[in-house]
Amino acid sequence: MNALIAVSHDNLEYGETGEPKLELGHVLIRVAGCGICGTDMHVYKGMASTWPTPGIRGHEFAGTVQACAEDVEGFAPGDRVVVQPLLFCGVCRSCVAGRRNLCSDINLIGGEKPGGFAEYAAIPASNLFRIPDTLPLSHAALVEPLATAVHALERNWSPEMESMVIFGAGAQGLMLLQVALFLGIKRVAVTDVVESRLELALELGATRAIHSMKEDALAAALEMNGGAEVDLTVDAAGITSTRQQALACLRPGGTAIFLALGAAPTPVDFMGVVGKELKLTGTQCYTERDFAKAIQYLAHGCVSAEKLISEVPLSEGAQAFRRLAADPGRMIKVVLVP
Ligand SMILES: [Zn+2]
Numbered sequence: 136m137n138a139l140i141a142v143s144h145d146n147l148e149y150g151e152t153g154e155p156k157l158e159l160g161h162v163l164i165r166v167a168g169c170g171i172c173g174t175d176m177h178v179y180k181g182m183a184s185t186w187p188t189p190g191i192r193g194h195e196f197a198g199t200v201q202a203c204a205e206d207v208e209g210f211a212p213g214d215r216v217v218v219q220p221l222l223f224c225g226v227c228r229s230c231v232a233g234r235r236n237l238c239s240d241i242n243l244i245g246g247e248k249p250g251g252f253a254e255y256a257a258i259p260a261s262n263l264f265r266i267p268d269t270l271p272l273s274h275a276a277l278v279e280p281l282a283t284a285v286h287a288l289e290r291n292w293s294p295e296m297e298s299m300v301i302f303g304a305g306a307q308g309l310m311l312l313q314v315a316l317f318l319g320i321k322r323v324a325v326t327d328v329v330e331s332r333l334e335l336a337l338e339l340g341a342t343r344a345i346h347s348m349k350e351d352a353l354a355a356a357l358e359m360n361g362g363a364e365v366d367l368t369v370d371a372a373g374i375t376s377t378r379q380q381a382l383a384c385l386r387p388g389g390t391a392i393f394l395a396l397g398a399a400p401t402p403v404d405f406m407g408v409v410g411k412e413l414k415l416t417g418t419q420c421y422t423e424r425d426f427a428k429a430i431q432y433l434a435h436g437c438v439s440a441e442k443l444i445s446e447v448p449l450s451e452g453a454q455a456f457r458r459l460a461a462d463p464g465r466m467i468k469v470v471l472v473p
């Protein structure tokens with residue numbers, strides 16, 4: 136089969152490689168499309184990881200069942216499925232507590248294990264979710280990143296929340312926006328520094344799009360909310376200034392969710408955190424419940440996939456990574472199609 140092979144962390148080559156072996160408990164998937172994640176880009180640009188080279192990346196993918204190992208029940212050739220790529224240990228304290236996203240021995244299909252930047256992938260049957268007929272395979276690559284947005288919001292949202300600021304209008308920011316509006320948050324501002332992303336945020340229903348290089352993000356957020364501080368913020372950018380702003384524009388008792396990775400240390404105004412009883416919370420991946428919900432969000436059109444996805448042939452995957460590294464603003468979610 137053909138695959139995009141990471142020869143080294145920043146050298147991807149498209150070419151022929153052996154087809155994956157179908158071990159017991161596994162299903163062979165013909166990949167329909169696999170998204171490039173921010174984490175893929177971080178590793179490509181040199182972030183330390185336990186991902187082997189050579190290896191096949193790609194953890195946001197869906198496809199069609201091609202073959203099943205003899206002991207697999209519940210799947211048959213032709214079934215349309217999406218891959219939940221986290222491999223949990225199942226026995227650590229977090230796993231036992233039902234918080235498998237925090238597993239202490241977690242592995243990633245498309246990270247430690249071969250992933251979806253290939254024509255075929257062999258996946259444990261327990262990592263597959265069937266997708267409904269109303270969800271096109273070409274949109275299903277968004278299920279995995281959307282599950283992260285669903286997890287972030289559903290853990291921290293409450294019905295009385297009316298106002299929100301999302302820092303960063305990349306794929307996560309724009310999906311958080313759509314989930315927030317669906318949950319009934321009335322006023323949602325989105326900040327970014329790329330004009331086209333801000334336009335898309337408005338198209339998807341943002342109350343206010345804030346260009347944080349051209350205007351004062353805090354003043355603009357307050358203005359959107361009638362001069363008042365907001366109930367909820369999410370940092371989906373991962374830089375010092377957005378993290379600080381995510382705290383600075385909260386009302387007393389407000390909640391800030393930190394979703395984006397980013398190694399830069401960030402000084403925090405703890406006088407404000409204490410005095411305003413702010414809640415600060417990190418958010419990491421998703422549980423299987425969030426994953427199933429993300430499928431429903433997409434299948435019912437609560438989240439639009441069409442406007443976020445740009446399809447690129449897998450054979451041009453190396454160029455796509457180079458382009459994204461040089462100009463991350465241009466495309467929201469690149470999906471590589473074998
Ligand atoms: Zn990812």
Ligand SMILES: [Zn+2]
Nearest residue numbers: 224227230238
């Ligand atoms: Zn575990």
